[in-house]
Amino acid sequence: MRAKGRNNGCFVALSGLKKIPSPPGGHYPLMIIDKSGLPVFHLCEWYRRRKEYDVGRTPETYLDMLLPWAGFQLHHSYVWNDPPDRIRAQLVEFLRGDIGCQVAPVQEDGYLVETTASSPLSKSSLGVLLAALTNLYDVMIDAGYYCYTNPMRSEYLMNLKREHLQYVNNAGAPDHAGVRSESWQKTHQDYPTKFFRQKRGKVWEPQVVMEPDDVQQRMDKVIDFMLEHATFLRDKVVLLLLRQTGARLSEIVEMTVGGYRGVSHPERALVKNKGSRGREEKTVYFTPLIEEQLMKYIRTERSEHDPLRRKRVEDLEDHDPIFLTELGTPYNREAFYYHWNKLFKPAQKQFKDQDKVEFSPHDIRHLRVTRAIKKIKKEAQGDKALEEELTDGFWRLMGWKSSLTMDTYTHLFNQRKALVDVMLAEDEDENELVIRSSQDDTSKASILQHPGEDIPTNTPVILSNDDDEFGWYEE
Numbered sequence: 001m002r003a004k005g006r007n008n009g010c011f012v013a014l015s016g017l018k019k020i021p022s023p024p025g026g027h028y029p030l031m032i033i034d035k036s037g038l039p040v041f042h043l044c045e046w047y048r049r050r051k052e053y054d055v056g057r058t059p060e061t062y063l064d065m066l067l068p069w070a071g072f073q074l075h076h077s078y079v080w081n082d083p084p085d086r087i088r089a090q091l092v093e094f095l096r097g098d099i100g101c102q103v104a105p106v107q108e109d110g111y112l113v114e115t116t117a118s119s120p121l122s123k124s125s126l127g128v129l130l131a132a133l134t135n136l137y138d139v140m141i142d143a144g145y146y147c148y149t150n151p152m153r154s155e156y157l158m159n160l161k162r163e164h165l166q167y168v169n170n171a172g173a174p175d176h177a178g179v180r181s182e183s184w185q186k187t188h189q190d191y192p193t194k195f196f197r198q199k200r201g202k203v204w205e206p207q208v209v210m211e212p213d214d215v216q217q218r219m220d221k222v223i224d225f226m227l228e229h230a231t232f233l234r235d236k237v238v239l240l241l242l243r244q245t246g247a248r249l250s251e252i253v254e255m256t257v258g259g260y261r262g263v264s265h266p267e268r269a270l271v272k273n274k275g276s277r278g279r280e281e282k283t284v285y286f287t288p289l290i291e292e293q294l295m296k297y298i299r300t301e302r303s304e305h306d307p308l309r310r311k312r313v314e315d316l317e318d319h320d321p322i323f324l325t326e327l328g329t330p331y332n333r334e335a336f337y338y339h340w341n342k343l344f345k346p347a348q349k350q351f352k353d354q355d356k357v358e359f360s361p362h363d364i365r366h367l368r369v370t371r372a373i374k375k376i377k378k379e380a381q382g383d384k385a386l387e388e389e390l391t392d393g394f395w396r397l398m399g400w401k402s403s404l405t406m407d408t409y410t411h412l413f414n415q416r417k418a419l420v421d422v423m424l425a426e427d428e429d430e431n432e433l434v435i436r437s438s439q440d441d442t443s444k445a446s447i448l449q450h451p452g453e454d455i456p457t458n459t460p461v462i463l464s465n466d467d468d469e470f471g472w473y474e475e
Helices: 008-013 041-054 059-074 086-098 123-142 154-164 184-189 213-229 234-246 249-253 257-261 288-299 301-305 333-349 362-382 382-397 403-447
Strands: 018-021 031-033 102-105 111-114 196-198 268-272 282-285
Touching: 031 041, 031 059, 041 059, 041 123, 059 086, 059 123, 086 102, 086 111, 086 196, 111 123, 123 196, 154 184, 213 234, 213 333, 213 362, 234 249, 234 282, 234 288, 234 301, 234 333, 234 362, 249 268, 249 282, 249 301, 249 333, 257 268, 288 301, 333 362
Parallel strands: 111 196
Antiparallel strands: 018 031, 102 111, 268 282
């Protein structure tokens, strides 16, 4: 079901640069050094400044994307703080040569960048690289280390956007205020300011929604197997939370004691939302059973790995992570994936080769939303007002910043239902043909065997019970 992505790790490793812990009392939280062991100043300084206001995972993600770029510049003796036109020329060379992208100038200023089959990065990873470069120069400009305008932004396009904003009512208001004459999303889409822009492609669509019930049931069986055979209670609790809350993996594994206590209500916790820059502001809800398993984990397994052997939530500090490794360090996505892979392969053995289904922890999130939409439609029973009310409540429950995400899921679900209806209608047409054909054959046989006799109209027709090719679409 899920195609394996490209290996970004290999791309990052080719930089030739290394990340090493800073010595005690050092100025930088992390040192980035070149092949000679010398620090790469602009990356060290950028990372330090970024971490001061963003304690989330974004600085690490951006840094991984910046390493190959910095390695490329060092290899060619390019200077990171060259004027914008030189930086852009270097980046075109890097995108074409090292990433295998198609880079073409566009009429309205800038370049259009598109990945190819030979690119080591996916389209989304390329977007992260461009965002990281933009932020690198933004931060270094603010710090006074880069004395030009950001080479990743087009002055011409920025001026066009400024002119447009003069005609937008309440241009500075956020979307949720309801007074802005056009959404910020439309403004950004119609008036981009980036000098290097990606070709607009297919709108994001979670594949799980379109998967048939049979595939979704097999996904559930895989998760059930992993829950039953998990070596650590910690991983069992993480899987239960992923399935119940629909939260992202990073949001779950990075839960803190303060986030759990901060809600002041059982069966809830605050987690770091995407884009919250490390702030715990999104509430996730779970069942009493999961609450019980979570408390059991803290009393037993977690206390064994806790350096102070603490067993009660009251004894833990707000900044303490809920989930720990065996070494007593904070659990993370990479560590969880190691245990996920160990469980996932044997879980697939319960199916035949053609029935095995590939999916990731993130797909559990899509599975949760799909089930919720199905339940909402069942509860509403055609009442559009009730359905809209329940749908609005669910997207708020999921903590999404925009209702457009919910709209995407609902659109795909409706699309799938429409496909099901078409397939079932085709089945009915085929069945009618079978019925008519059987009746014609019966009539012909009756006329041949009993010429002149009336043909009974209540003759039962036996239809074939063979599985049709669309049977798996049935709800």
